[in-house]
Amino acid sequence: xxxxxxxxxxxxxxxxxxxxxxxxxxxxxxxxxxxxxxxxxxxxxxxxxxxxxxxxxxxxxxxxxxxxxxxxxxxxxxxxxxxxxxxxxxxxxxxxxxxxxxxxxxxxxxxxxxxxxxxxxxxxxxxxxxxxxxxxxxxxxxxxxxxxxxxxxxxxxxxxxxxxxxxxxxxxxxxxxxxxxxxxxxxxxxxxxxxxxxxxxxxxxxxxxxxxxxxxxxxx
Amino acid sequence: xxxxxxxxxxxxxxxxxxxxxxxxxxxxxxxxxxxxxxxxxxxxxxxxxxxxxxxxxxxxxxxxxxxxxxxxxxxxxxxxxxxxxxxxxxxxxxxxxxxxxxxxxxxxxxxxxxxxxxxxxxxxxxxxxxxxxxxxxxxxxxxxxxxxxxxxxxxxxxxxxxxxxxxxxxxxxxxxxxxxxxxxxxxxxxxxxxxxxxxxxxxxxxxxxxxxxxxxxxxxxxxxxxxxxxxxxxxxxxxxxxxxxxxxxxxxxxxxxx
Ligand SMILES: Nc1ncnc2c1ncn2[C@@H]1O[C@H](COP(=O)(O)OP(=O)(O)OP(=O)(O)O)[C@@H](O)[C@H]1O
Ligand SMILES: [Mg+2]
Numbered sequence: 001x002x003x004x005x006x007x008x009x010x011x012x013x014x015x016x017x018x019x020x021x022x023x024x025x026x027x028x029x030x031x032x033x034x035x036x037x038x039x040x041x042x043x044x045x046x047x048x049x050x051x052x053x054x055x056x057x058x059x060x061x062x063x064x065x066x067x068x069x070x071x072x073x074x075x076x077x078x079x080x081x082x083x084x085x086x087x088x089x090x091x092x093x094x095x096x097x098x099x100x101x102x103x104x105x106x107x108x109x110x111x112x113x114x115x116x117x118x119x120x121x122x123x124x125x126x127x128x129x130x131x132x133x134x135x136x137x138x139x140x141x142x143x144x145x146x147x148x149x150x151x152x153x154x155x156x157x158x159x160x161x162x163x164x165x166x167x168x169x170x171x172x173x174x175x176x177x178x179x180x181x182x183x184x185x186x187x188x189x190x191x192x193x194x195x196x197x198x199x200x201x202x203x204x205x206x207x208x209x210x211x212x213x214x215x216x217x218x219x220x
Numbered sequence: 221x222x223x224x225x226x227x228x229x230x231x232x233x234x235x236x237x238x239x240x241x242x243x244x245x246x247x248x249x250x251x252x253x254x255x256x257x258x259x260x261x262x263x264x265x266x267x268x269x270x271x272x273x274x275x276x277x278x279x280x281x282x283x284x285x286x287x288x289x290x291x292x293x294x295x296x297x298x299x300x301x302x303x304x305x306x307x308x309x310x311x312x313x314x315x316x317x318x319x320x321x322x323x324x325x326x327x328x329x330x331x332x333x334x335x336x337x338x339x340x341x342x343x344x345x346x347x348x349x350x351x352x353x354x355x356x357x358x359x360x361x362x363x364x365x366x367x368x369x370x371x372x373x374x375x376x377x378x379x380x381x382x383x384x385x386x387x388x389x390x391x392x393x394x395x396x397x398x399x400x401x402x403x404x405x406x407x408x409x410x411x412x413x414x415x416x417x418x419x420x421x422x423x424x425x426x427x428x429x430x431x432x433x434x435x436x437x438x439x440x441x442x443x444x445x446x447x448x449x450x451x452x453x454x455x456x457x458x459x460x461x462x463x464x465x466x467x468x469x470x471x472x473x474x475x476x477x478x
Binding site: 118120121123124125126127128129130131132134138139142143146217218219220 | 270271272298302305306308309310312314316317318319320329330333334367368369383384387
């Protein structure tokens with residue numbers, strides 16, 4: 001194996017961390033975000049207020065700061081070691097921070113999407129004797145997805161790139177790995193990381209375009 | 221015994237009193253037209269009948285049974301509200317078809333969901349057959365695979381009527397079913413409503429189409445500021461209105477389409 005190949009292979013390995021962080025965040029933050037959206041729209045004022053305050057705080061502070069706090073705070077506050085130790089602890093802490101952060105962003109997108117569906121859709125379901133759950137899953141949800149797809153696609157692409165922030169707690173994601181080579185005087189690995197991101201975002205863009213085409217038949 | 225009886229219905233939004241003691245009854249198979257100027261509370265009345273709004277005071281009886289009593293309203297569960305809704309159907313001014321479903325699915329969806337919730341195996345084929353019958357009746361059998369956006373307003377409204385009929389409501393309500401339509405499309409919708417009246421479907425129709433109301437309704441209510449000012453047979457209300465306000469209201473329409 002040439003040196004170039006072995007460097008690319010190590011970069012690819014560390015990009016696996018970015019992709020895992022991305023995947024875990026997406027899978028958990030989507031449902032959590034939907035939950036937070038419902039809480040923000042709750043008729044119980046206290047619940048709505050708490051939920052909106054959480055969203056405000058999380059969206060109003062840097063993700064990098066949140067990662068640091070979630071990783072270091074338990075130790076500094078003598079709360080034991082919820083994240084365990086070593087590399088896996090750092091990864092767990094980063095994942096939790098990312099999930100909370102993105103759930104809050106997603107929740108606002110969901111909320112906008114749900115409020116955007118005309119009330120007449122809900123009422124039509126009601127007078128047809130559907131239950132609330134039936135109305136949500138059978139009538140509203142797909143229309144919400146259709147409406148939020150463009151905003152979601154933006155947010156998801158941002159998430160891909162944000163995964164690099166995990167390096168702030170020494171997670172060896174791809175850019176951190178490339179910097180090790182920069183320190184040794186090799187600059188091209190750093191540039192090449194951009195290609196990894198470009199390729200991955202390209203795939204996601206294709207996926208979102210496909211989804212948008214799939215939902216083209218819904219005119220909302 | 222009347223199929224529907226409304227007793228002293230009151231409804232306010234904040235300080236705005238929208239229904240101020242509405243009482244009337246309707247016989248099985250009869251068509252009731254509700255007319256009145258904008259803001260008189262016609263839509264609110266239909267929404268109260270369909271449990272989309274909760275009256276502050278009053279009763280609603282179907283077949284002599286109280287299905288709504290404002291005194292018990294706080295105890296009304298989501299489930300019992302849903303059960304009671306099935307007495308009524310509502311056709312909206314703006315159709316409110318489900319954009320992600322075909323015409324056929326729009327009609328069958330609620331019926332299928334209802335059947336799934338009941339004991340026994342749901343008869344999906346039977347439900348589709350019934351939906352196709354309704355589409356035939358609406359003159360839309362060739363459109364079952366279309367999506368709502370592919371239909372004209374008049375066609376969409378006819379699908380909405382079929383969708384409401386699919387649940388076999390005892391009383392079908394219409395809230396200005398042709399107001400959102402271009403004038404040349406109102407005829408096809410009014411035609412199917414007229415056919416329903418001939419088949420003795422019990423209906424409450426809020427409408428600004430005076431000629432149609434006069435023609436189709438057995439009974440007419442004229443509402444103003446949340447009250448029924450005048451009621452009677454359509455002949456009576458349109459030809460010999462007893463109240464000055466009814467006369468004024470009707471004369472505003474006589475110059476136009478009526
Ligand atoms: N959800 C609501 N909240 C507050 N006010 C309402 C609400 N719904 C209706 N109103 C008020 O109630 C009054 C009666 O409205 P309604 O829609 O029943 O009149 P309408 O007779 O159907 O009028 P139109 O012929 O214009 O449809 C209006 O003043 C309206 O502003
Ligand atoms: Mg109205």
